[in-house]
Amino acid sequence: MLQFVAAQAADELVLTKDQQASLVRFINGNATWTIYHEMGHAFVSLFEIPILGKEEDAVDNLATIIMLLQENEQSDEYLKETALGWFLLDEFAGLAGEELDFSDDHSLDQQRAFQTICFLYGADEAIFGEFTQMMGMPEDKLENCAADFARTQTSWDKVLAPFILKPDDKNFEVAVIYDDVPSDLIPYKASLQEAQILENIQQYIVSNYKLPKAFTLKAVACNDANAYWDAEASEVILCYELLAEFEKLFLFDIKQSIAAEKN
Numbered sequence: 001m002l003q004f005v006a007a008q009a010a011d012e013l014v015l016t017k018d019q020q021a022s023l024v025r026f027i028n029g030n031a032t033w034t035i036y037h038e039m040g041h042a043f044v045s046l047f048e049i050p051i052l053g054k055e056e057d058a059v060d061n062l063a064t065i066i067m068l069l070q071e072n073e074q075s076d077e078y079l080k081e082t083a084l085g086w087f088l089l090d091e092f093a094g095l096a097g098e099e100l101d102f103s104d105d106h107s108l109d110q111q112r113a114f115q116t117i118c119f120l121y122g123a124d125e126a127i128f129g130e131f132t133q134m135m136g137m138p139e140d141k142l143e144n145c146a147a148d149f150a151r152t153q154t155s156w157d158k159v160l161a162p163f164i165l166k167p168d169d170k171n172f173e174v175a176v177i178y179d180d181v182p183s184d185l186i187p188y189k190a191s192l193q194e195a196q197i198l199e200n201i202q203q204y205i206v207s208n209y210k211l212p213k214a215f216t217l218k219a220v221a222c223n224d225a226n227a228y229w230d231a232e233a234s235e236v237i238l239c240y241e242l243l244a245e246f247e248k249l250f251l252f253d254i255k256q257s258i259a260a261e262k263n
């Protein structure tokens with residue numbers, strides 16, 4: 001297992017083996033969901049999908065739905081990490097004195113967390129019921145989650161149906177590129193490669209959708225904790241710095257727990 005020692009040393013935190021494993025799961029879960037979100041923007045652009053409402057919300061939903069439909073334990077765990085990630089980001093920003101940005105293209109972090117949780121609960125109450133409760137989802141909001149999830153899933157199925165790959169279709173390529181990184185980002189690159197996140201999403205895309213053109217899933221150092229769809233270059237970009245940001249959030253959570261225990 002990879003050790004993200006740099007940030008830990010700076011924080012004077014030594015993680016147990018279990019915490020180290022949780023950290024890797026947290027980073028991988030949030031990275032996977034983020035790339036599916038960016039792939040959603042790519043689909044909207046490449047397939048010219050009509051969007052009624054905020055595109056950011058629509059592709060948030062798509063990312064969650066795709067991961068839910070994979071129906072495996074790892075995807076389910078990754079989705080929980082994603083919801084947790086949005087809550088932590090909200091808490092972290094709050095403590096840093098950042099104000100909520102109501103003009104942002106994205107919904108607020110807590111809204112993104114609750115929307116994700118609502119879909120998890122709506123998709124499978126048996127698997128996600130306990131987690132939903134733990135995350136403090138208000139009871140009265142749960143009633144509509146199954147219908148909300150089903151309606152959104154059906155809507156995405158409908159708009160993507162014309163682009164589903166048929167047996168004899170030729171397809172364009174989805175390439176995966178890991179760009180070189182400065183030395184401080186090497187552990188993040190190695191971790192991403194080990195988890196095969198980009199390759200798994202590449203496989204998901206090329207085996208399910210008939211693409212109108214080639215595109216690339218690319219991990220790069222961008223000096224910014226970000227991920228985005230570059231329509232001109234036809235590239236989904238994941239910045240290695242975003243993985244470092246996820247690590248920072250996880251360590252923030254650990255430190256919060258330690259502080260709470262002391263009090």
Ligand SMILES: [Zn+2]
Nearest residue numbers: 037041056059
């Ligand atoms: Zn987006």
